[in-house]
Amino acid sequence: MATTTATGGTEFLPALDIDAPAEQRRWSIALRLILLIPHLIVLFFLGIAVFFVVIAGWVAALFLGRLPDGIHRFLAGYLGWWTRVSAYGYLLLDAYPPFAMSAPDYPVRIELRQDPLNRVAVLFRFVLVIPAAIVSQIVAAGWSAASFVIWLAVLISGHAPPALFESTAAVQRYVMRYNAYAMLLTPAYPKRLFGDEGLEEQPRVSPTRPLILSPNGRVLLIVLVVVGVFGLVVQTITQITVQSNM
Numbered sequence: 001m002a003t004t005t006a007t008g009g010t011e012f013l014p015a016l017d018i019d020a021p022a023e024q025r026r027w028s029i030a031l032r033l034i035l036l037i038p039h040l041i042v043l044f045f046l047g048i049a050v051f052f053v054v055i056a057g058w059v060a061a062l063f064l065g066r067l068p069d070g071i072h073r074f075l076a077g078y079l080g081w082w083t084r085v086s087a088y089g090y091l092l093l094d095a096y097p098p099f100a101m102s103a104p105d106y107p108v109r110i111e112l113r114q115d116p117l118n119r120v121a122v123l124f125r126f127v128l129v130i131p132a133a134i135v136s137q138i139v140a141a142g143w144s145a146a147s148f149v150i151w152l153a154v155l156i157s158g159h160a161p162p163a164l165f166e167s168t169a170a171v172q173r174y175v176m177r178y179n180a181y182a183m184l185l186t187p188a189y190p191k192r193l194f195g196d197e198g199l200e201e202q203p204r205v206s207p208t209r210p211l212i213l214s215p216n217g218r219v220l221l222i223v224l225v226v227v228g229v230f231g232l233v234v235q236t237i238t239q240i241t242v243q244s245n246m
Contacts (some may be wrong), residue, residue: 011188012113014180016173017206019107021165024094031145031156032091039085043078050078054183061122066114067184074164075183077101081222083176085106090143090168091154110176117187127181132190136178138167139171139193139221142228166217169226170195234240 028035057071067075084097087108095107103109121128143150150168154160162167170193176192195218196202196210204210213221 002160012115012186013188013192015111015205015209016083016109016176016211017109017167018092018169018172018208020161020181020207021092021160022094023159024091024154026155026158028094029151029158032089035096036085036089039081039088039099042099043082043085046078048080050075050183054123056124057170057184058122060118061184062119065119066116068148072114072185074101075185076110078081079112079176079179079183079185080110082179083110083172086175086209087172091150091196092160092165092168092172110180112180112185115187117184121187122184125182125184126191129178132178135193136175136190137223138228138232140228141231142224142226143168143171145227145231146224163214163216163220165207166195166211166213167221169211170221171215171224173208173211194221209244 034140053074054073057067057075060068060071066072078101079099080103081101084103084106088097093107097103097108098106149163153164164189174193175186177186179189180186181190192211195213197212198211200212202210225233
């Protein structure tokens, strides 16, 4: 999704394509957490490698003004795998994710472009990313806090209702864009949490590109944000209280 910059140029925001919501097998919904375990184990160990690869990529990008091709491919593959598993865990679809860095035929896909990186932005990336990290944590925490109710709704209906699909896809897309920015896969700062308002006339590549939230989807997303903020505030106060009593 290209957007106009302050200088009049365009930047490409990492795109998320998710096929239209469909009926899901209720046994798969009921056992979703258990079914995720093998992927979570693999991604945990891959994540250790990603940590060191990101550091190497950061050093290389300072000199080259871009990520080396091999590093970009590895990190993009990891992010794609993580996004597919995350969408499955978010109950957006029923198809089990493949154990692969690349899965072009899977109903969840991301699009990244290997654009040049601003060296100053690379140098201060771990500072610049903080606001986006906070927003990402808030929306993820809000969804997690409401996960039991969401799981129950999907289990009863047998699919993700439209408003839930839209709001969850918005959460998923923002978190993906945050991770892409943090891993130096894009120079585009994460944005458009509340969908692509104003882009309704653009041709639709998928149900989530452009991502247009209905009124109910927007309200549900606001609820997730409020719940996430409340949960993080309570968690912070609790931690401060525990530490002060030690």
